[in-house]
Amino acid sequence: MLTTCYPRPTLLCLPSNHSPNSSFPHRVNDLSMQPKSTGISRRLVIGQYKQYHNTSIDLPLNRTQPFGLILPGPINSSSVIDQSVIIRPTSYEILESGMILMKNHINLNEQVEIVNICHKLGVGAGGFYRPTYGSGSKLRLHMMSFGRNWHPETKYTQLYRSDGSKPPPVPGVLVSLVQTLIQDARARVKSPYEIPSMCPDICLVNFYSVVGGLGLHQDNDESYEGLTKGLPVVSISIGDSCEFLYGHTRDKFKARKVLLESGDVLLFGGKSRLIYHGVNKIIPDSTPLSLLQKTMLKPGRLNLTFRQF
Template structure:
């Protein structure tokens, strides 16, 4: 058992000592939350395999009731705190932790966009549908204000909720460094892997990306046609039919650093095929610019129902979300959907 946990050549009594030595901890310090998570990272094995190993280690190395109790306590703490690294399904642990890399796992409970009916969401914004306007932010970059009606937004929330709680639905992505993205994500059409910065048909948990709904494809095609009419040029914003949608949900503390969307196919990038970003829920302070320097970046407020498009010469801009504005979602949207506090963002593009 211990050889299986620690790797070939490790003795069955060395697990606790190995981990404690690695992190300069004694047994009781090691039973802290940080120590528990470090053990999960190092062992790469399901928590359920550790109980016997801990007991054997405590008996063979420290033949005392005190250490045996400490080992059992540590095992129980692992079960309580370690669910982010190993989950259970019909008695078998499913691991999404990749040895040598960070975890990119699916939550044990599906993430829901919708609040229970007895909780509710606060909003001080009572505006319903408003007249649609637009603002040109650059060559190939346009903001369609209030483009989506409340009924359109409700339909999109319902689509994302239905798909998001099923296979291939929302999860919290993790970079190869181990840093967790401050959002929930799901991909439609193709999966985007933050650890490899590439598109694949399947996620790291083996689930294929759900298909892209025709409703979203039609919405993008229509918004692009109208944008071309507004800019009076088809060259600034090329037309396209999307085959990928990355759906992100930011809580009110969520954010996303400045980055470029550059993982699509070389042909798509060369042609400057646009990214179409749909905002629903709480407003977001959106940053964009020619460099990753936040001090030099421009800022625009994206509200519920807005569609931001950037393609052509602006296709490779750096962009990100600086903050989410709490209680800024339209009240009628919340009443009709029970959308939880935060921002639902769909970015559609052509791979």
């Protein structure tokens, strides 16, 4: 049964065939024509980036210093000389019952809009910060939450720890996008019941620098009801690729490995809702050049995981 969420605006840049009710055919994805990334072009873009802002792009920022995903300033893309293209087709792979990977499923314009939304909300009050345990050790990522705040020690709370501000709701355009992604996934698995529908009211947004990562864990802090129904986690990856691990135990050496690239969507629900998963490593310099040119996204990987509490 389809869960109805309101509001349901769509991303402004969605292609015309991107209707919440159409799961087939494949959505148009203009990343298939993205300029090929080479060291030279990337160095030019990043060189410009540093030149404009006269700052290190790898500064270890913390919450006392606002953390954004992009830096302001014009990009002179005419100096990027490599115009060759690579074809990255869309495809999908069932990894486990209830767990599906849809490759290259989010198009470039959607990725750009998601980066801009996360940058805008992340740089302000209650935005990106680096969660710290009582012991003083820190997660190897910057994080912010929509809907409810999540922290490794307090789990879900209504308020942010750092400044007491209320987390913004999941942006309506993303609610709508996620519902479409769930329909797309359900249309590709053997039985749609493998992946129940859900209405995302929480989103954890992680940004990993090139030295970031996340140990194997289960996402099990959502409501007992949602977990027992197997309501899926919907994960969108943007920017640098990562080696993503998943398995039935916390043992890293028994885990399977899959590459998550910019535009990939991973869903795990139903029987896989409590699968162990983690980010083993970020692959440096793997952000598609076209995305870099359009956003000046910092080196690293943006990941959004949508859930229903």
